[in-house]
Amino acid sequence: MTQTGRAALFFGPGAKLELAELPVPEPEPGALVMRVTRANICGSDVHIWRGDGALADRGRREDGRVIGHEMTGVVHSLGPGVDRDWSGAPLRPGDRIVCQYFAPCGRCRLCLRGRAEACLRQHRAFVGKPSEFPHFRGAFADYFYVRPTMAVFKVPDEVGDVLAAGVNCALAQMVMAFDRAQVSMGDRVVVQGAGGLGLYGAALARECGAGQVVVIDGVDERLALARQMGADETVDFREFGSPEDRAARVRELTDGGGDVVFELAGHPSAIPEGIRMTARGGKYLELGTFYEGTPVEVDPGYLVMNNITLQAVSFYDARSLAGALAFLARRAGDLPLARAAADYPLEAINEALADQAAGKAARASLVMS
Ligand SMILES: [Zn+2]
Ligand SMILES: [Zn+2]
DSSP states (O other), X not given: OOOEEEEEEEOSTTSOOEEEEEEOOOOOTTXXXXXXXXXXXXXXXXXXXXXXXXXXGSOOOTTOEEOOOEEEEEEEEXXXXXXXXXXXXXXXXXXXXXXXXXXXXXXXXHHHTTOGGGOTTOBOTTOSOTTSTTOOOSSSBSEEEXXXXXXXXXXXXXXXXXXXXXXXXXXXXXXXXXXXHTOOTTOEEEEEOOSHHHHHHHHHHHHTTOSEEEEEESOHHHHHHHHHHTOSEEEETTTSOSHHHHHHHHHHHTTSOEEEEEEOSOOTTHHHHHHHTEEEEEEEEEOSOOSSSOOOOOOHHHHHHTTOEEEEOOSOOHHHHHHHHHHHHHHGGGOGGGGOEEEEEGGGHHHHHHHHXXXXXXXXXXXXX
């Protein structure tokens, strides 16, 4: 009899996710099947679930799709030819792993230029019917199919599941962004939003030798975590209620703005004020708003006259995932995020999404059993 596993199917914004039993696939050569142990509700999942911007028209498929992408798990089965992870470490069933949730092709024009994150033929998670092989295309399920071109690494023992679950999205994404932004010693770094991305942004800024780290958010728990993760100063959204007030406060704290400012709030409205938080000659990195359809107004003269560089980053390369794990292996013991998850069983996925969307949980996380 074919073994099956549960998957939460998404039928479109506004519809409740429903659990279904899907067959566990036999991995092809080069692939493997992961048994998911923990999957976080990422800000991106909330955007998809709510149907923000152009996402409103997505996912309305009769057969649903398996969403979710921020996860960790153990090797369930290895396809022919797979006996090592991408760093050469031996891989066996039961080993704890993290993997990319998308698959750069490795041979298109952009992959060949070292821009795997912008791959022209990237295979994305979620795409395809759950009824068709390999069925398990997203993290909100008991299993995840790891394609041959998805980077996979063993998780060091010192990194627990709560931290490991955030590696393949939030942390690896930030490692990539820091690489692109070339944050250097003494930089004043400003982070808009203290979700998963923002908290790691604060920690990585410290790691890179930032002279000052300022984080903006409006939730007490997240502001406290931001300080523990490395922020020197926090700006409370509730205290500085207007975009002008917030930008002025950041410029005051940083003596003229951040040399590097990251938009990690996931609200397009954060962009105009974030640009005003950027110092002359600084860089503004856009990561938080990944969906189209919500344009904002930007004053080009302000950018030009202040020599501000705008840059946007999505996805990451295999090296960023390896770098993220190396960072965690060293810092796992002193990162408060190791204790910050609010756990839900897979059956409670609708509640977990609602709580994350309402800001009731700093990080809602599904624990599979
Ligand atoms: Zn490619
Ligand atoms: Zn994510």
